[in-house]
Amino acid sequence: MFDLRELRRARSVAEAVQLLADHPEARLIAGGTDVLVKLRHFDGQFRHLVDIHNLPEIKFARLEGDRLMVGAGLTFAETIDSPLVKEYIPVLGEACATVAGPQIRNMGTVGGNIANGAVSADTAAPMLVLEPELLVSGPEGRRHLSIHGFHTGPGQVALKRGEVLFGFSFDLKKLAGLGACYYKYAMRSAMDIATIGCAAGVKMEGGVIKEARLALTVAAPTPIRCPGAEAAALGRPLNDETMKNILAALEGDIKPRTSWRATREFRVRIIKALAERMMRAAAERAAGRVQP
Amino acid sequence: MTMVDLKLHVNGKDVETAADPRESLLEVLRGRLGLMGVKEGCGVGECGACNVLVDGLPVDSCLTLAVWADGKCVRTIEGEARPGGELSPTQRAYVEAGAVQCGFCTPGLVMTTSAFLERNQHRLNEITREEIKRAHAGHLCRCTGYEMIVEAVEQALGREVKGAGECRPAPSLAEKHLTNERR
Numbered sequence: 001m002f003d004l005r006e007l008r009r010a011r012s013v014a015e016a017v018q019l020l021a022d023h024p025e026a027r028l029i030a031g032g033t034d035v036l037v038k039l040r041h042f043d044g045q046f047r048h049l050v051d052i053h054n055l056p057e058i059k060f061a062r063l064e065g066d067r068l069m070v071g072a073g074l075t076f077a078e079t080i081d082s083p084l085v086k087e088y089i090p091v092l093g094e095a096c097a098t099v100a101g102p103q104i105r106n107m108g109t110v111g112g113n114i115a116n117g118a119v120s121a122d123t124a125a126p127m128l129v130l131e132p133e134l135l136v137s138g139p140e141g142r143r144h145l146s147i148h149g150f151h152t153g154p155g156q157v158a159l160k161r162g163e164v165l166f167g168f169s170f171d172l173k174k175l176a177g178l179g180a181c182y183y184k185y186a187m188r189s190a191m192d193i194a195t196i197g198c199a200a201g202v203k204m205e206g207g208v209i210k211e212a213r214l215a216l217t218v219a220a221p222t223p224i225r226c227p228g229a230e231a232a233a234l235g236r237p238l239n240d241e242t243m244k245n246i247l248a249a250l251e252g253d254i255k256p257r258t259s260w261r262a263t264r265e266f267r268v269r270i271i272k273a274l275a276e277r278m279m280r281a282a283a284e285r286a287a288g289r290v291q292p
Numbered sequence: 293m294t295m296v297d298l299k300l301h302v303n304g305k306d307v308e309t310a311a312d313p314r315e316s317l318l319e320v321l322r323g324r325l326g327l328m329g330v331k332e333g334c335g336v337g338e339c340g341a342c343n344v345l346v347d348g349l350p351v352d353s354c355l356t357l358a359v360w361a362d363g364k365c366v367r368t369i370e371g372e373a374r375p376g377g378e379l380s381p382t383q384r385a386y387v388e389a390g391a392v393q394c395g396f397c398t399p400g401l402v403m404t405t406s407a408f409l410e411r412n413q414h415r416l417n418e419i420t421r422e423e424i425k426r427a428h429a430g431h432l433c434r435c436t437g438y439e440m441i442v443e444a445v446e447q448a449l450g451r452e453v454k455g456a457g458e459c460r461p462a463p464s465l466a467e468k469h470l471t472n473e474r475r
């Protein structure tokens with residue numbers, strides 16, 4: 001039996017916000033694959049829960065004009081299977097496919113993966129590349145947050161107490177022509193946490209890089225974008241010399257640490273290897289994409 | 293915590309039971325419904341021993357609150373054999389491939405295999421070894437070294453695959469109870 005004191009079911013996002021306001025000690029539970037593990041280990045912070053598991057209101061993927069809206073309640077498996085995700089933001093589905101194993105992917109949610117602030121979250125790097133607006137509902141109404149700066153520290157995010165992350169809004173106009181990919185480096189090919197995760201997004205024009213987005217997980221205290229490396233790529237052809245400059249600049253973007261999973265030095269090597277591979281793979285994908 | 297009534301559709305039968313909202317689906321299946329084929333291994337979603345199918349999808353029942361299964365169709369190893377005791381194609385394949393040693397991981401694995409075969413029924417000829425491994429990656433087996441398990445799945449691919457029992461939702465009761473609970 002889990003060490004729970006209260007479990008309050010919310011039948012809508014509005015009710016979840018209300019329940020969180022009425023019970024400030026309560027936290028959200030969605031897929032449960034993180035929260036229930038914490039409860040199993042008697043983590044006292046999660047004894048009071050507001051339950052949004054399988055809430056239909058936040059299980060959506062739909063087009064609204066030039067935007068693709070993705071519900072925070074979609075499981076990893078549902079995200080992988082979503083035709084709209086496959087068509088417009090395939091990198092997100094590819095990243096979801098690297099999470100844990102099948103059973104966890106049938107329960108854990110994309111929203112939870114971002115909202116729990118994990119430094120190793122597999123969807124964090126592609127999200128940083130795809131730059132969705134985060135749809136948040138709270139006691140003062142709804143607001144949109146940028147994915148940039150959303151992760152504020154290990155396990156920390158910019159959500160205020162009582163706020164619910166209920167979805168992501170992707171600007172498809174800005175994503176047109178962007179080739180993107182993700183690679184998770186871990187000790188095992190399943191049921192493991194990333195030693196380093198790397199996503200890249202590239203737009204090419206006339207043989208040069210028109211836009212570069214490079215994101216990493218476990219390379220700093222939060223998932224990060226790499227502005228130095230991106231600047232070194234801009235306006236250049238993607239050749240060996242440019243790559244050398246990108247990787248040199250990348251050193252200034254990252255702050256990996258030594259943990260039992262890997263040493264700092266090892267992480268730096270993996271980061272550089274992945275950054276190069278992902279930039280090249282993203283550029284290839286961009287070349288294969290038809291400009292609208 | 294106040295008990296809640298659950299209506300489940302377990303292995304083809306409607307089942308009503310009272311449960312504590314703090315209980316996992318694993319605890320309700322074993323402790324209240326007596327389905328001892330569901331095993332508890334790690335208790336934190338790493339080993340897959342507790343895997344059951346909820347509305348056809350493999351989930352770790354140790355990381356599923358029992359109330360979440362209210363109104364759902366749950367399949368465990370007990371529902372795998374056909375009425376009369378005839379083994380399912382998956383079970384036969386596991387036996388014939390020698391994919392069982394101590395057997396603790398087997399119920400969870402068999403359920404994953406059955407779900408995998410049902411989901412891919414339209415393309416059984418295209419399934420690769422790599423796909424089989426990926427689909428079963430959420431299970432630990434400390435005896436077999438996995439080779440015989442993959443072989444069992446390959447053997448089962450050659451057989452007709454059918455879901456055990458009909459799956460239909462049961463009306464939900466717990467929803468109401470949980471929402472009204474204010475203590």
